Amino acid sequence: MRRPRWVLAFLLAMLVAAAFAWLGQWQMSNAIRSSSDPVVDTEAIQPLSEVADTGIGVTEAGAGVVVRVRGSFVPGDSRLLSPRQNGGETGTWVVGRFVTEAPEGEPGSNLAVAIAWAPDAAAAQRALEEFDRDPEFVSSRLLEGRYMPAEAAQVPREDEDPQTLKSMLPAHLANLWTDVDSPVYAGYLVMHSQAGGTELLLGLDPIDSVAPTPPEKVSWLNVFYAVEWVVFAGFAVFFWFRLARDAWEKEHELKLLSQAEPEPSDPH
Template sequence: MSPRRVEYLGEPTLAQVMRRPSWILALLLALGIAVAFAALAQWQAGIAVQSQQQEQVDTESERSLASVTSFEQGVTDAGAGVVVRLGGRFVVDDFSVVAPRENGGATGAWVVGNVVTDGPDAEPGAHLAVAVGWAATVADAERAADALAAEQAAADAREITGRYMPPEGPRVPDADEDPLTLRAMSPAALANIWSAVDGPVYSGYLVLHDDSGSAPLLDAAGLAPIDSVAPLPADAVNWLNVFYALEWLVFGGFAIFFWYRLARDAWEKEHEMLLLEAEADA
């Protein structure tokens, strides 16, 4: 059994001890410390949001591909999902199909191509994987790829825009499928099946936008534009700073509790001294 808690009766009460000038001054000091800790908590909470907001990247303002990335580097956080422009021409022998792909909630396939880029908006002579358009079935996508391969105008130099995306990890085809079946947008895997790669290959790929540079290709092949969705913003809260803010609040609460504990100890000690004096007088 735990020892019985001693009850202290009579004066001074705990409230009377706490109202003494010395303990009121101690309380004011504890409150000042608590307010300082609360201010630090508010500051930490503020920068937890502000620092993340400052790091948000504007992905919707069109810029040149060369200003976003280069073929030597992978797709960075600052470059992923950015709308870019560039000049180049499609290699008509390199259209292929990637499936399955969703577009507007429906499952189908993409027709993808190989663009040899031109300067100054991109590295001259580099290769960029481009998702051209979407078809409802793999068979429709294959027919569209054949139509584009037969369309000599596809090889004409043109200005195109689109959203630059990071590569997807390669996926192994099923055992009963053609080993060359493409299930992911992996520029490295695509480069292995392109007819001729005589220059560097960008690590990311482009989702082609439906504009004056690409509309004739989409119309000729009967393809639908691919949904180009802006990436979701990063989490607007830095949870490490939130943790620090909570720590400061705990410290502030502890300052008040520490004052209370000291005042109670003084009150208990005073009653113990009174009991000892009473026993000595008995």
């Protein structure tokens, strides 16, 4: 089958297979995370201003990092958020509005803070009302906590209050707060009780603050794509082989048929 068209078809199949093989190699190179890639130390306490900015969303370097920030809570803007899991149990979060300190003459930024967890909405409501009555609630304090990205929005069911909060979404909370005339952080803070927040618990439980899992060294999705490209490369060569073989078998059968036909007899 050394016909020009089949030689050209073979070269085309090899070109396509080479392209697929290159794509597979590219996917494999992206699948393996280099050990030299920087790993964020989420447990080293940093100032909030160094890992987050109100002008952008939560970055990969800032998500899950333990931070410190100074400011004060705003009475009357605390909310309840449920259902929330804590230590394997379902309950309610008490969420507050925290305004960070800024240079003199400049407004502070708004930060949503998950203050504490209650086993039921009634206990959380009592704590919320106590916060609003406590003059110490609005005093300046240094908070420590884990800075987390906003959660996806959840629409309340038809039988629920449309104002029911089910997701920690600072952009939505900002619409419920009063007199918001300064920027709002895209993420929120899960408050730790160690610094500036112990007296705020009021018998409630601190919220679980779990460090994010480190990224995997191998992206199995990229590995799957790489295997797909290798299969496509093999199929390109196999496709050429099948076409060439079918053409050869057809020509061979026609040749055998022509040889099997009897020669016409001479009438003379």
